[in-house]
Amino acid sequence: MFKEIIINSDPNETRVAVLEDRELTEILVERADRPHMVGDIYKGKVNAVLPGMQAAFVELGLPKTAFLHVSDLAESLKDIEDLSDLEEHRRRGKKRVSQLKIEDFLEKGQEILVQVTKEPISTKGPRVTQQISLPGRYLVFMPGLDHVGVSRKIEGRDERTRLKQIISEIKPKNAGIIVRTAGEAKPKKDFVSDVKHLTKLWAKIEKKASLVKAPSVVHSEVEMSIGLIRDLFTEEVNQVTVDSKDVYEEVLDYLKNFTPELRGRIKLYKGEKPIFDSFGIEAEIEKLMQRKVWLKKGGYLCIDQAEALVAIDVNTGRFTGKKNQEDTIFKTNMEAAREVARQLRLRDLGGIIVIDFIDMEIESNKRAVLDELRTNLRGDRSRTKTFEVSPLGLVEMTRQRQGPSLYHYFTEECPMCAGGGKVYSLESIMRRLERLLKRIGHVGKDKNIRVKLNPEVAVYVLEENNHRVEALEKQHKLRIDFKDDPQLKREEIRIFLAKTGSDITKQYET
Secondary structure, three states: OOEEEEEEEEOOEEEEEEEEOOEEEEEEEEEOOEOOOOOOEEEEEEEEEEOOOOEEEEEOOOOOOEEEEHHHOHHHHOOOOOHHHHHHHHHHOOOOHHHOOHHHOOOOOOEEEEEEEEOOEOOEOOEEEOOOOEEOOOEEEEEOOOOEEEOOOOOOHHHHHHHHHHHHHHOOOOEEEEEOHHHOOOOHHHHHHHHHHHHHHHHHHHHHHHHOOOOEEEEOOOOHHHHHHHHHOOOOOOEEEEOOHHHHHHHHHHHHHHOHHHHHHEEEOOOOOOHHHHOOHHHHHHHOOOOEEEOOOOOEEEEEEOOOEEEEEEEOOOOOOOOOHHHHHHHHHHHHHHHHHHHHHHHOOOEEEEEEOOOOOOHHHHHHHHHHHHHHHOOOOOOEEEEEEOOOOEEEEEEOOOOOOHHHHHEEEOOOOOOOOEEEOHHHHHHHHHHHHHHHHHHOOOOEEEEEEOHHHHHHHHHHOHHHHHHHHHHHOOEEEEEEOOOOOOOOEEEEEOOOOOEOHHHHOO
16 A cells, blocks of 8 residues: 655645545644644643532633543552553543542642643533653653553564563653554664653653743644654655645654654655645545535435534435345445545544444345444544444444544634534635635736635735735735625635636636
């Protein structure tokens, strides 16, 4: 399998796409005004302890107060025997929790160090933990513990024994270490380098925490592009292509210190077309906002997102098959199982997910569809658990959620319907406008154009982001005349040639 990572970066937004055999399997987005918070460490102040919920609310200086459950207290990990059980412990959150009372450890006004594990979603604030973990290239460093763990994905008994022996020899006192999957078959020197780096990092965090007053951020995760290189760029990745020279050099500097042998796989994109257009990614992203997903054989999925649940419905659509009804349904469900796993990663859907496959009569077909779904979920970086087909023919599953889905990240509540529907955010429309203008600048012959926008969007573009427009005009030698048009929908953009008045919008849309 040919695996590659494509990074599109500018001062306002960074987008990372993961392709497997040229097919888009994962997309991650981070904007300057909405940086990701997971992994950030704060010195917070407890502003409420609720024994009835066995939880506390912690002030971090953010718009919404953070939630800390008793299962996320540092004390709840004291008796854990092997850190390879850490994720299972966090998922269940109940092993020793029944013996702990949050009011015995926290009180109002107390200052504590916490780490964000889930971003704010809808009306909920971020979720935090006292169980601090610092990820490195090959291991995870957990201050305050004295245990060793190895990723469950490393299955060989001899290799697990070797890794535990290495970590036991180099592990600092009062620190827990988990070997990540990327650490399999790595020599001792790689782990020594990681431990040295993370030990110094933790010392800096402790020092800063002792000097600042709560609420304050004491450590921020690395930028998304570097974080993804750290987490995803292994020997299995054939190539990383970057369109920003600054990010390109940052990635090379990072690899120089950790995995210099992979530096030759980093490429700086120098094509004329925008990088996501060149790789066919832009059109795929547009499809992610749609409710209906067509399958190659003619069937389709309907994906509906609610606050606490995602429902996916499978339909045969135009696919009629060649043999019999059961065979047609089985083939549609098998194709749907593969596409569902892909869409979960692409859209970053999490929480409870219910899949309504088309009803099948043959039990072996039901098992085959479930096995196909589970097989295709193995490549997902987020933890998943899939249950047996229910009596109603539904497949229930869960997928780890650390933040809002891509759909919710790109959209905001519509002021006209008070949340009943969704519209593109002003920034998303601005980004789409920029991409259209870049395409015109690259391939258009006539640089004198007129752009019509919804009045609300026009105000956002001209009053708040005029500098971005001016930069595009200068870079591509464009002459742009903006007009507001109340007849246009919020997300609608119309572009005309100033000389002839011809509408050229569709010509440059993906």
